Amino acid sequence: MPDETMIADRFEITDLFTRFALLLDERRWDDAGAVFAADVVVHSPRGGEMRGLDSLVDFMRKAEVEGELTQHTQFDLLVELDGDQAAVSANSVVYYFREGAPPHQIGGLRSSSAAVRTPLGWRISEHEVKPQWIRKD
Template identity: 45%
Template sequence: MSHEHIEVSSLFARFADLLDEARYDDIGTIYTDDVVVHSPQGGELRGIEEVKAFLHGSHVDGVRTQHLPTGVVVDVDGDRANASANQLTYFYREGEPPFRTGSVRVTWEAVRTSAGWRVREAWIAVVWIREGLATTAG
């Protein structure tokens, strides 16, 4: 795996950490200033400031998340890359089991910038959502 593949792949883990730690003002370490994000919740967000405002506005006090990216696929072509991953997300309150789980498919167009690889366009598609706790039959 090339150095470029590793750098682009690491964006998924860095993005998950940023969301889980609610460091929304750091989104510029993942996205370009002119990013376009297509998501079921936010619609089409244009530019880093609009993304920051959406993230801050959708934050719910007391609700924590744990994002687990998996199945990362990266195709690098010079200074551009296409990347995708599944992202399983747990929603919980401190010290309690998750009250919601969900999975999305994240697809990115990334570009090499002077600050490193950044996402220029993102598509987020919900795969499934489960409300409540999973139970087992006994």
């Protein structure tokens, strides 16, 4: 694979995970197909195993807490490319707050994911999130 393609893939995958965080914070569930593959598998301590985009979107809608907002930050993104597939891991800190107020809860997460190249670009095909710590004020 030419270096230019690998660099472009890494940028696109990094952007994919930024779009994922924004999707969660902005609750744009109808845009989930721009982040996840249709046959996505997600492993979550709150939702168990979800298979398929519809199942994941249904879970995200039901998990909303009235009046609670989030800010997801992701860092230490590690992308290991293998052709049209990639293994991706990251650390995240999620801030939970109400409009105009400081966070009442902060959590640290570790995630591991698989991403695949599709005709529409890179998409997350599998995602597992593992809480590392939580602080409630």
